[in-house]
Amino acid sequence: MNDFPQSGRPVPAWFTDAKFGIFVHWGAYSVSAWAEPTGELGVVDPDVWFKHNPYAEWYWNTIRIEGSPAQEHHRTTHGGRPYDEFLDEWKAELFDPADWVELFARAGARYVVPTTKHHDGIALWDAPGTGIRNTVHRGPRRDLIADLAAAVRARDLRFGVYYSGGIDWYAGRRDPVLHEDRMDEGRPHEAAYAAYAHRQVIDLIDRHSPDVLWNDMGWPRAGQADLPELFSYYYATVPEGVVNDRWDNAHADYLTSEYEADRANEWGACWENTRGIGFSFGYNQTEGPEHLLDPADAVRLLVDVVSRGGNLLLNVGPKADGTLPQEQRAVLEGMASWMACHSEAVHATRPLESGSADPHDGDPWVRWTRDERHIYAFVADVPDEAGGRVALKTRPGLLDPDTAERLDGDTVKAEAGPEGIHITSAGLDTPLPTAIRFATR
Numbered sequence: 475m476n477d478f479p480q481s482g483r484p485v486p487a488w489f490t491d492a493k494f495g496i497f498v499h500w501g502a503y504s505v506s507a508w509a510e511p512t513g514e515l516g517v518v519d520p521d522v523w524f525k526h527n528p529y530a531e532w533y534w535n536t537i538r539i540e541g542s543p544a545q546e547h548h549r550t551t552h553g554g555r556p557y558d559e560f561l562d563e564w565k566a567e568l569f570d571p572a573d574w575v576e577l578f579a580r581a582g583a584r585y586v587v588p589t590t591k592h593h594d595g596i597a598l599w600d601a602p603g604t605g606i607r608n609t610v611h612r613g614p615r616r617d618l619i620a621d622l623a624a625a626v627r628a629r630d631l632r633f634g635v636y637y638s639g640g641i642d643w644y645a646g647r648r649d650p651v652l653h654e655d656r657m658d659e660g661r662p663h664e665a666a667y668a669a670y671a672h673r674q675v676i677d678l679i680d681r682h683s684p685d686v687l688w689n690d691m692g693w694p695r696a697g698q699a700d701l702p703e704l705f706s707y708y709y710a711t712v713p714e715g716v717v718n719d720r721w722d723n724a725h726a727d728y729l730t731s732e733y734e735a736d737r738a739n740e741w742g743a744c745w746e747n748t749r750g751i752g753f754s755f756g757y758n759q760t761e762g763p764e765h766l767l768d769p770a771d772a773v774r775l776l777v778d779v780v781s782r783g784g785n786l787l788l789n790v791g792p793k794a795d796g797t798l799p800q801e802q803r804a805v806l807e808g809m810a811s812w813m814a815c816h817s818e819a820v821h822a823t824r825p826l827e828s829g830s831a832d833p834h835d836g837d838p839w840v841r842w843t844r845d846e847r848h849i850y851a852f853v854a855d856v857p858d859e860a861g862g863r864v865a866l867k868t869r870p871g872l873l874d875p876d877t878a879e880r881l882d883g884d885t886v887k888a889e890a891g892p893e894g895i896h897i898t899s900a901g902l903d904t905p906l907p908t909a910i911r912f913a914t915r
């Protein structure tokens with residue numbers, strides 16, 4: 475958990491209003507595309523995590539752990555050959571950034587954040603200091619970041635960059651990380667690496683003026699004294715830019731949580747929860763439907779996060795050929811269908827004042843958002859035997875029952891009740907939430 479106050483700089487309204495972003499983890503690890511679907515970060519026993527890492531983007535680390543199933547898989551499937559060869563095998567021959575971005579936009583995403591350099595040190599652009607170990611000179615032979623940035627901005631979405639400043643198993647020349655207690659041993663802190671990383675982040679700023687600087691796993695100690703200058707340069711270049719909280723407590727415009735880890739960061743003016751659609755960020759071919767969110771799960775996650783004042787950064791892990799896995803597309807398509815009539819209850823809303831209306835888990839499932847003139851109740855899983863009738867606990871006088879309207883157009887009846895508002899409407903017995911709009915008194 476971060477034990478420092480957020481920067482105090484007001485978070486730009488575009489970020490607080492955005493509510494929903496798409497993370498993209500794409501790399502040489504998308505060729506191996508293999509991990510054990512062990513479970514969620516923050517739920518899996520840390521003693522189990524690294525040897526049975528569900529993050530397919532950690533493949534190079536996991537195959538170097540003696541006795542790991544990934545090591546056995548790498549031996550039997552890839553003959554134990556060097557990880558670096560996956561960069562040359564990665565062709566991205568079907569990469570169509572406009573197709574990706576159209577789906578992201580329809581799903582309701584307002585920003586997109588691709589990995590520019592993950593822990594394996596392979597850059598998805600012609601990054602300074604990388605020589606030919608990047609996707610411009612090998613494998614795809616394409617500046618994947620520039621191509622995606624152009625498509626994102628052409629669709630009027632915001633563009634951010636993920637950069638693994640804290641871990642670089644190549645430039646950092648580090649042994650595998652075996653346990654979270656020894657995570658720091660896997661991190662390079664030398665001045666040479668710090669200068670290398672600093673120069674690359676400056677290059678990304680110069681090339682793309684990214685709206686989000688999403689660093690991961692901290693920053694090399696030898697370079698931390700230079701971070702204030704880096705952030706000043708960033709804000710001078712991108713006045714509405716936002717910086718996340720993973721710079722070793724140096725600075726943050728907003729805090730992040732990941733799956734169930736660091737959930738204590740979910741407070742304050744704005745925060746962001748990130749996770750994959752399954753248990754991995756990089757594409758993992760071993761994941762089946764039982765490991766993935768379905769559209770209702772994804773919508774409920776988004777609504778719950780937004781109702782508590784956060785953003786959701788939901789990840790897609792493209793295949794090596796540049797296509798989005800069909801099962802991940804299906805989740806975003808489901809979100810797009812729902813968002814078509816629910817966007818107003820999500821984007822640019824705020825949480826309700828605490829105590830004015832109760833969220834509820836179970837049957838029914840209830841969450842709330844508001845804007846200047848309306849309050850939105852999201853309802854799901856209303857038991858059938860209740861005949862579609864559900865009591866919403868609200869502060870007396872908060873809502874005008876006569877103004878109730880379902881955003882999907884179906885009919886709803888509302889009347890004042892002893893604990894707030896009673897609504898009666900058919901078809902609320904599904905896991906997919908339905909929003910009911912009320913005018914505020």
Ligand SMILES: C[C@@H]1N[C@H](CNC(=O)c2cc3ccccc3[nH]2)[C@@H](O)[C@H](O)[C@@H]1O
Nearest residue numbers: 520523529531532654690691732735755
């Ligand atoms: C977005 C996500 N961020 C991860 C950073 N890792 C952690 O924050 C982390 C790993 C871990 C393992 C045990 C206990 C805590 C941990 N945090 C990366 O390691 C992932 O590959 C991915 O990029």
